[in-house]
Amino acid sequence: MVPKTDARGITDNRTNADERVRTIEMLHRRYAGIIYDLCVRILMDRQEAEDAVQETYLNAFRFLSSYRYGDSYLPWLYQIATNVCLKLIRTRKRKGTTPTDNIDRMATEQDDPLSAIDTRRILEALVGGLDKRSIEIVVAHYIWGMDQGQIAQTIGISRRAVVKRLSALKRRVDPLFVKELRHG
Amino acid sequence: MAECPSRFTLVQYKSGDLSEVETRALDEHVVGCAACQAKMRQIEANLAQYGPKQEAFSAQLISRLSTEKPSFTLFPKRVFWALSFAGAAVTVVAMLISIYPGKEQTVQQQQTKVRFKGRVVMRAVAQRGTDQFVVEPNAKLFPGDALRFIVTTSSEGYLSIFSIDSRHVIAPFYPDSDPISDPKPMVVKSAGRHELPGSIVLDDAIGAECIVTAFSRKPFDRGAVHERVRRSLWFSQSRVPGPGETKPDVGLSVLWINKSL
Numbered sequence: 110m111v112p113k114t115d116a117r118g119i120t121d122n123r124t125n126a127d128e129r130v131r132t133i134e135m136l137h138r139r140y141a142g143i144i145y146d147l148c149v150r151i152l153m154d155r156q157e158a159e160d161a162v163q164e165t166y167l168n169a170f171r172f173l174s175s176y177r178y179g180d181s182y183l184p185w186l187y188q189i190a191t192n193v194c195l196k197l198i199r200t201r202k203r204k205g206t207t208p209t210d211n212i213d214r215m216a217t218e219q220d221d222p223l224s225a226i227d228t229r230r231i232l233e234a235l236v237g238g239l240d241k242r243s244i245e246i247v248v249a250h251y252i253w254g255m256d257q258g259q260i261a262q263t264i265g266i267s268r269r270a271v272v273k274r275l276s277a278l279k280r281r282v283d284p285l286f287v288k289e290l291r292h293g
Numbered sequence: 294m295a296e297c298p299s300r301f302t303l304v305q306y307k308s309g310d311l312s313e314v315e316t317r318a319l320d321e322h323v324v325g326c327a328a329c330q331a332k333m334r335q336i337e338a339n340l341a342q343y344g345p346k347q348e349a350f351s352a353q354l355i356s357r358l359s360t361e362k363p364s365f366t367l368f369p370k371r372v373f374w375a376l377s378f379a380g381a382a383v384t385v386v387a388m389l390i391s392i393y394p395g396k397e398q399t400v401q402q403q404q405t406k407v408r409f410k411g412r413v414v415m416r417a418v419a420q421r422g423t424d425q426f427v428v429e430p431n432a433k434l435f436p437g438d439a440l441r442f443i444v445t446t447s448s449e450g451y452l453s454i455f456s457i458d459s460r461h462v463i464a465p466f467y468p469d470s471d472p473i474s475d476p477k478p479m480v481v482k483s484a485g486r487h488e489l490p491g492s493i494v495l496d497d498a499i500g501a502e503c504i505v506t507a508f509s510r511k512p513f514d515r516g517a518v519h520e521r522v523r524r525s526l527w528f529s530q531s532r533v534p535g536p537g538e539t540k541p542d543v544g545l546s547v548l549w550i551n552k553s554l
C-alpha cells in the first residue's frame with residue numbers, strides 16, 4: 110500500500126508500529142512548540158505544560174486511529190492537549206496543590222487583555238461542577254476565541270449543539286471572565 | 294479582515310496550517326493590528342522557549358513510545374469523506390468508516406496514485422518610508438522599496454528565493470551569494486511559517502519582475518533550478534512556470550511585481 114500524503118505534506122502511515130512512531134515523531138517536530146503554547150495558556154505553568162505536551166503525544170499515539178485522515182492534525186492534537194490539561198487541573202484540585210504560576214504575565218497584559226486573566230483559576234472553579242464536554246466548550250470559546258463552527262469541528266458535535274451549550278453556559282461562565290478582566 | 298482572528302486561528306497561522314487565501318488575509322490584518330502582533334509575539338515567545346528542548350523531548354517521547362501499545366478502537370464520531378489536494382498533483386482519498394453496532398469500526402481506504410512535491414507559499418511585505426504593506430500580485434513598486442519575505446513550508450527542507458527581471462537577469466535573494474560558486478540552497482529547519490532575516494532593497498531595473506521561491510525537501514543545485522525557471526519564463530508565454538517545468542520535487546511560489554520610476 111502506498112502511504113498517503115496530504116496537502117500539508119504529512120503522510121498518513123498507520124499500518125505498522127514503526128510508521129506510527131514516525132508519524133508521532135513528525136507531528137512532534139511540527140507541532141510540539143505550538144501545543145506547548147496551548148498548554149502554557151491553559152495551565153499557566155511552564156513545567157506542567159512541558160509534561161502536558163509529552164502526555165499529549167503519548168495519547169496521540171494511543172489514539173492515532175481516531176485521527177480522521179484528510180483533516181488538519183492541529184485541531185485533533187489541540188483537542189487531546191485540552192483534555193490532558195483539564196485532567197491535570199482536576200487532579201491538582203483534588204490533591205489541593207496550588208499552581209506555581211511561573212508565567213511572566215505582566216510583560217504582555219497591556220497588549221492582550223486575556224493574558225491578564227488567570228484562566229487556570231477559572232477552570233479550577235469550573236471542573237468540579239461542569240461535565241467534560243461543557244468544559245471543552247468553555248476552553249474553546251473563552252480561551253481560544255473559536256467561533257461556533259470551529260468549536261463544532263474541533264469537538265466533533267453539531268453547530269446547533271454548540272449554540273445550545275454555549276447559551277446554557279453563558280450566565281454561569283461570563284461573569285467569571287468579566288470579573289477577572291476587571292480586576293486582572 | 295476587520296475583526297481580530299481568534300487566538301487559535303493565529304496559532305494555525307503561525308504553524309502554516311491555513312490556506313493561502315486565509316494566510317494572505319491574516320498577513321494584511323496582522324501588519325496593521327497591534328493587538329494581534331502582541332499575541333503573535335506571545336506565541337513566538339512560547340515557541341522560542343520550547344525550541345531548545347524540542348530535540349531532547351522528542352528523543353524521550355520516542356523511547357517511551359517503544360514500550361506503548363496503541364489502541365485501535367475508532368472513536369464513533371462521524372462518517373466523512375475527505376478530499377485532499379497536493380499542489381498540482383491531485384490526491385483523492387476517499388475514506389469510508391462503516392459502523393457495525395457493538396463491534397469495532399473498520400476503515401476502508403481507496404486512493405489514486407499519490408505524488409507530492411515540496412509545498413511552499415511565499416509572501417512579501419514592502420517597506421516604503423514608514424509605510425508597510427503586503428505586496429499583492431502585480432503590485433507597482435519603486436526602486437528603493439525594501440521587501441521582507443515570509444515563507445510557509447510544508448516540511449523542513451531547502452529554499453532559494455531569487456528574482457528574474459525584464460531582461461531575464463537573475464538576482465539571488467536568499468541566499469544572496471552567486472549560485473555558480475555557492476550552489477547550496479538555504480536550510481529550512483522546520484515546517485510552518487518563517488520570516489526571513491533582513492530585507493531586499495529593489496534595484497533600479499524597470500519593468501515586470503518575477504520573484505520566485507523554490508523549495509524542496511531535498512538539497513538542490515540553486516544554479517540549475519534558477520536556470521530551469523528562467524528558461525520556462527523565457528520560452529513560454531505563460532507568466533507562471535507550470536508543473537513539470539522544474540525538477541519534480543521542487544515546489545515553486547511565484548510573485549510578479551512591476552517596477553517603475
Ligand SMILES: [Zn+2]
Pocket residue numbers: 296297298322323326327328329330
Ligand atoms: Zn487584530
